[in-house]
Amino acid sequence: MGNPHVLLIPYPVQGHVIPLMELAQCLARHGINITFALTETTHNRILNSLALNDVALNDGIRLVTVLDGSESNESSNVPGKLSEAIFKIMPGKVEKLIRDINASSESEGEKISCVVADQSLGWALELAKKLGLQTVAFLPAAAANLVLGFNIPKLIDDGIINIEGIPAENKTFQFAPTMPFMNTSDFVWVRMGNSTMQKIIFHMMLGNNKSVKSADWLICNSAYNLEPGAFSLSPEIVPIGPLLAPKSLTTPTSPAGSFWPAEPNCLKFLDQHPPRSIIYAAFGSSTAFSEAQFEELAKGLELTNRPFLWVDANRKTYTTERGMVVNWAPQQGVLSHPSVGCFLSHCGWNSTIESAINGVPILCWPYFADQFINQSYICDVWKIGVALKRNNGSDGIIKCEEIKNKVDQLLGDKSFKERALHLKEVTRANIAEGGSSHNNLMNFIKWINANINM
Structure with missing residues (x-):
């Protein structure tokens, strides 16, 4: 038939x-x-x-x-x-x-x-x-x-x-x-x-x-x-x-349903750094930062004194003193790369499970919809990440010092990585x-x- x-x-x-x-x-x-x-x-x-x-x-x-x-x-x-x-x-x-x-x-x-x-x-x-x-x-x-x-x-x-x-x-x-x-x-x-x-x-x-x-x-x-x-x-x-x-678990790739072409040079950038050294920052396709928040994020990443790969769909590809900023990245390939130490994420579900299945701890920056539920899974249930806190002032901005301190906390405590690797193994066993x-x-x-x- x-x-x-x-x-x-x-x-x-x-x-x-x-x-x-x-x-x-x-x-x-x-x-x-x-x-x-x-x-x-x-x-x-x-x-x-x-x-x-x-x-x-x-x-x-x-x-x-x-x-x-x-x-x-x-x-x-x-x-x-x-x-x-x-x-x-x-x-x-x-x-x-x-x-x-x-x-x-x-x-x-x-x-x-x-x-x-x-x-x-x-x-x-x-x-x-x-x-x-x-x-x-x-x-x-x-x-x-x-x-x-x-x-x-x-x-x-x-x-x-x-x-x-x-x-x-x-x-x-x-x-x-x-x-x-x-x-x-x-x-x-x-x-x-x-x-x-x-x-x-x-x-x-x-x-x-x-x-x-x-x-x-x-x-x-x-x-x-x-x-x-x-x-x-x-x-x-x-x-x-x-x-x-299947190939995304072993080789860098962009999913077939992606809306945007990925910047291939970002993977070469990752190759130049030692294991677990890079902060990967990506906030999905819908997150929009104010200019003030963008500046605080940029300062925060620089303050960490760590290399970083930052995906920002609204800005052209460029390289900073210690980081690289691209329009779009092959995320599954990035998160599986050994040089990535943590993921600064909006906590969309796709990003959350891609991080989990690659054993990468998450620094949570939820923006809207279900991302706050996902943050609770990450921080409270799986315990593979920490949440950023907004400034108490009327602007509600996440300050650069908060970003630096939480990165230091996430990468300085080996238990986050240990739990993330355990979650990776159990989750991969499911599929x-x-x-x-x-x-x-x-x-x-x-x-x-x-x-x-x-």
């Missing part, structure tokens, strides 16, 4: 696209045909990055666009325009894509039989159900985020938040041991910009609960050892990660053959193949 055909739909931002593209690559290696639905801007960025990074997609993966730039204003600064297009325009485009593909397919094997959608896109799961397709919700972040989302009704009933998600008071708690500490001021939706955006994210999380829980599979880019408490509370979440290209994440992934692939032969 042919190979299965699966439609993958990411939320079109860098941190969501990369892990779903890694899953697409994995499924394609097992003979599953993939259609990967993107917005026009994201599609063009990925094609450009693939060419410049000399990275190829596996056979069987086809990229298609389902939302053009004029509909989403994706490359403009119009607030909320992309989200509005994703939730109002994109559903109709995706339905037409599925109907057109399946109507023109000559065999059952060529038809889309399953939809794997970012768990934030509840409409995609509901659409797939309506069309009689199998459904898979994919969480690119920590499972703790879904545990939080699933517990929103209880948080309302307990008076911790009101029906709009606004906390009644500043309170810190744990849902369970080995789960991150959560402060009500750091709930995902509370850390999402202005009050309008906060309400949108809150109601989206609440509304998605039903569609996510009713999916045939709910898979997560995590591992049992990283979040045992979360998986105990919500056993319906199946960890299949960390999802990393190795016979490990829990590997077994879950193989069972998932078997289910997809069985589905085509039903």
